[in-house]
Amino acid sequence: MTSTGTPAEASDNSLLRVEGLSYDYAGMGAVEDCTLDIPRGGIAALIGGNGAGKSTSVKMIAGALRPRSGRVSFDGHDITGMPAHQIVDRGLALVPEGRLVFQHLSVHENLLLAGHVARARTACKQNIERVFDLFPRLRERRQQNAGSLSGGEQQMLAIGRGLMTMPRLLILDEPSLGLSPILVGSIFSLVKRLNEDGISVLLVEQNVHQTLAIADYAYVLEKGRIVQQGEGRRLLDDPKVKEAYLGLA
């Protein structure tokens, strides 16, 4: 899946199109004119430092925030301003920053709840088994409260919860945040594996090096604006990206 056209020539292959999305926090521009084109089947990335507007952007895409202006279309349908629970049911799942698992629900209940969306309801049982196959640790802890899990396990649960809705596009917001290097590595190989299983992925990360290494196409967000974009490998060699994000002059 390396054949990604430039977003300017958005084609039929586009799964998610975001045009001119803007958002204000208390009158301050948080995101300005964000335009993305995420093709079917690939891994796209949105990178940038703290406070660049990455989370705000994906929250708008997923319907958790209402944009000031702009348009979001998913699979050819306009979903701008649609409530988040309806967007999930169209096959766009956001695994939010900070995991946000339901701490006082058991692991099993966390999964059951998300598996109840209309599009995935009939396959709920199989999906739980699939998540448990993917994360055997969660199977061991299925009756425990999610709050008692370690950070890495909570991240697995958050991703598992997203997968229960059988997404076509999975947006992961900083899945590697606060995890040990070994766990970070396993999260990135998981992203590749999910992608090979046919799920398109938008990866939002500060962990720029590893993200660009697996992303087909990436966008760089700075102070709420897209300042650069290109194929992941190419951005990795870009001097400006190197300087700003990789600590290499």
Next chain:
Amino acid sequence: MFLFLQTTLNGLVLGGLYSLAAVGFSLIFGVLGIVNLTHGIFVVAGAFGALVLYNEFGLDPLLAMLPVGIVLFAVGYIYQRTVIHWAISRASLVASLVVTFGVAMIGRNLMQLTFGPDAHSITPSYSFSSLTFGPLQIDVVRVVALGASLVLLLLLALVLAKTHFGRAVRATAQQPLAAELSGLNVQRLHGLTFGISAALAGASGAIIGIVQPFTPASEVAWTLNAFIVVVLGGIGSPAGALVGGILLGLINAYTAQYIGPSLTQAAMFLVLVLMLLLRPNGLLGNAFGESR
């Protein structure tokens, strides 16, 4: 010894009613983070609803719990989806305090306009019969009231623990953003939570009507009782409401019996203050855990 047992029994019965009357207040506080000062209106409206149904159609107050509950469910749902939602989305969570207080005043005055300020009570045929256990004596209505309260609380606990709806309510209380992202319609769940809470308050009102006299102004006391029950027992769970309600019932009964009936309010507030000092989360804590 006999007096002590009789007082305890009375306190338990009273406590069961307090629990049922307060559980909705507790649920709304836990799930939406709103201190609903209209809660007492739901209780007293339930009592007046049962009174009207009894006087006009001879419907037994215990059966009246169903129609009264259904009507109040609808009222609670619509109330949240309109007035409460507007207040919160346009101002803040704190605004709901002012708005619910205002609506409570409107409600109280409307009831006074309709039914007058006098005390009413519902007196079905079994009002004056009583059961005796050895030396102990208890009114049939009180046994029935306690039984009905416990059944409804148990039902609510089961729904919250075992059904998809219950899981959805708990998840929404803990993590509204993640709940929405997991496909739950949080707005609707908030409305339903309000509806269920109002329905249970109304049902408790129908029972309260046969146990004690009530006036439109009683709503203040029932809101206050609900508040104290939550402080004593903890937020959000039927079990917490039961513990808090029974504690409040016992405090009331013992104070009235051994210290003086005029001092029950003072005792209630004393315990309230102590509780806030010693265990501010209530005996069972917040069922939904997350801090608000």
